[in-house]
Amino acid sequence: MxxxxxxxxxxxxxxxxxxxxxxxxxxxxxxxxxxxxxxxxxxxxxxxxxxxxxxxxxxxxxxxxxxxxxxxxxxxxxxxxxxxxxxxxxxxxxxxxxxxxxxxxxxxxxxxxxxxxxxxxxxxxxxxxxxxxxxxxxxxxxxxxxxxxxxxxxxxxxxxxxxxxxxxxxxxxxxxxxxxxxxxxxxxxxxxxxxxxxxxxxxxxxxxxxxxMRDFIHARVEPRVRVRTTDGPALRGLLTRHGYEASEDDEGRWTVHHARVEDIGRLASDAGLPLLELSAEEGTLEQAYLDLTAAEAEFTSTPAQPQEA
Amino acid sequence: MAFAPVLHAEWIKIRTLRSMLWALGAIVFATAAFSALAALDGGGDFDPLFAAFFGVSFGQVAAVAFGATAVSSEFQAGALRVSLSAVPQRGRWFAAKAVAVGVPALAVGLVTGVVSLAVGTAVLGEKANGLTWTEGLRGTVGCGVYLALMALLAAGLTALLRSGVATLGILIPFLLLVSFVVGDKSGTVADFLPDKAGQVVLHETPEGTLGPWSGLAVTACWTVAALLAGAWSIRRRDA
Known part of the structure; x- marks a missing residue:
């Protein structure tokens, strides 16, 4: 070995x-x-x-x-x-x-x-x-x-x-x-x-x-779902009712936080809501890494040792 | 790991650097050229053998440069790390380096001795008639051994100081100035300086406390000390 x-x-x-x-x-x-x-x-x-x-x-x-x-x-x-x-x-x-x-x-x-x-x-x-x-x-x-x-x-x-x-x-x-x-x-x-x-x-x-690497990213980056629909207000109501937090950008694209496509797709389908787009937003290694180092910085913010390259 | 492959590697490193080959060539050239000049000038109470080998004082600078550069190239930009990753047995690695420096320096030193003696006696003409065949042989062999020892002294010192510039900065002023200044005073501790002691072998009639071979032995002691110090440094310190 x-x-x-x-x-x-x-x-x-x-x-x-x-x-x-x-x-x-x-x-x-x-x-x-x-x-x-x-x-x-x-x-x-x-x-x-x-x-x-x-x-x-x-x-x-x-x-x-x-x-x-x-x-x-x-x-x-x-x-x-x-x-x-x-x-x-x-x-x-x-x-x-x-x-x-x-x-x-x-x-x-x-x-x-x-x-x-x-x-x-x-x-x-x-x-x-x-x-x-x-x-x-x-x-x-x-x-x-x-x-x-x-x-x-x-x-x-x-x-x-x-x-x-x-x-x-x-x-x-x-x-x-x-x-x-x-x-x-x-x-x-x-x-x-x-x-x-x-x-x-x-x-x-x-x-x-x-x-x-997969676990590292999944553990640190919140899963998000991107959705586009013909009926924005209906989508907002639906998501709010089920306790999801969502925001809409200028082009009418919704981002649902802490959500998976499986759940959002099923909700929309059950509600008969027409979807134009439904996709998972993959977390990147960079996001996960920054999250880790930010968390680390909180615990080690006091005496910063000079570091050598 | 066997020694021979490591030595082979170190020899490839020496012969594939043009600056190394130039330094070796410069040993022969500088020695012969200055010996010829000194022979032209020979007058007064002069030693015909040393006149024929006078150029060694200058050729040794090239020998020192050769030994120092061979080792200092390892201290540039992490080269030593590459070398020691390939050969982690540091003592063996440095021994191979020393052999790869010493053997070519000795070979070139012997050639230098032959050329310098030939050129020197030719220029001296009648004034060289007193030289015997054995004195010429002793000078030639001594010249080769002396130049190899000086190259190795520089190699050891460079490994200790981890810098070719520092080594040359110490050795060259020492060889060109200090020895000339204190060199005339025989019978003192100056006789035991590495260059002064080793050059006794190049004189027809030795002055001072040391003989031809005991003088070379004193130089060899300096060289061994420098190599051991260099080996200690290579073994002990982080690469």
């Missing part, structure tokens, strides 16, 4: 606690979105998982083992932390060849991942000629180098063009379908909503949520 586990993971930089008693498990076969505002501790957590930073207390393991004890770790875990990391004066291919050599991965695999990342035609160009989007693709190619069962990506959509965004979305979904463990940090809600099955949300280094 190749899950990522953290147990009571804590990291302090001086007096600043970047990661605060974090316990979670990232499971294979799905894409887990790793959310939180800047400075919430996402990148620090990823570095702790990769054994790059030493935890103040607690443990982080991949497949039950500390990362630093893995033999040829690129075959177990692929990671993109910082797209700027490859040396600008080296070609993309040479950068990947050096990484591959250290983990006894063949040069053939280097060309494969370059092809997969859409960089084959520019593989022999120096990295300093690359756009940010191309560097992201190179970082993702490096993460895939060892064909690892676990993939960690820190803000992979940064700087990607629309085509690149679609590519990464499909890549992440495919990696999860293949049964891999995929953890992707982001602060872009719409982007995360497009690929994540599960969410882990951090705030000030602490775990705020660890839940399937």
């Amino acid at each position: 190749t899950s990522i586990d953290t147990q009571d993971l804590t990291k302090e930089y001086g007096s600043n606690r970047a990661v605060d008693h974090l316990t979670f498990r990232v499971l294979p076969g799905r894409v887990t979105g790793f959310l939180g505002p800047n400075g919430a501790g996402k990148s620090t957590t990823l570095r702790l998982v990769l054994g790059l930073d030493r935890p103040t207390s607690g443990t982080a393991t991949v497949g039950g083992r500390a990362y630093a004890t893995l033999d040829e770790p690129l075959r177990h875990v692929g990671a993109l932390l910082d797209a700027q990391a490859p040396h600008g004066s080296r070609t993309a291919r040479d950068h990947l060849r050096a990484l591959a050599a250290g983990n006894r991965i063949g040069a053939g695999r280097v060309d494969e991942v370059l092809e997969e990342a859409g960089l084959a035609s520019v593989a022999r160009r120096r990295v300093k000629t690359y756009s940010l989007g191309m560097r992201q693709r190179l970082g993702i190619a490096a993460a895939l180098l060892g064909d690892p069962p676990v993939v960690l990506l820190d803000e992979p959509s940064n700087g990607l063009d629309p085509e690149g965004i679609i590519w990464i979305r499909e890549l992440l979904r495919r990696l999860a379908r293949e049964g891999r463990t995929v953890l992707v940090s982001s602060h872009l809600m719409n982007e995360t909503a497009s690929f994540a099955d599960h969410l882990i949300v951090l705030g000030r280094g602490r775990l705020l949520a660890d839940t399937p």
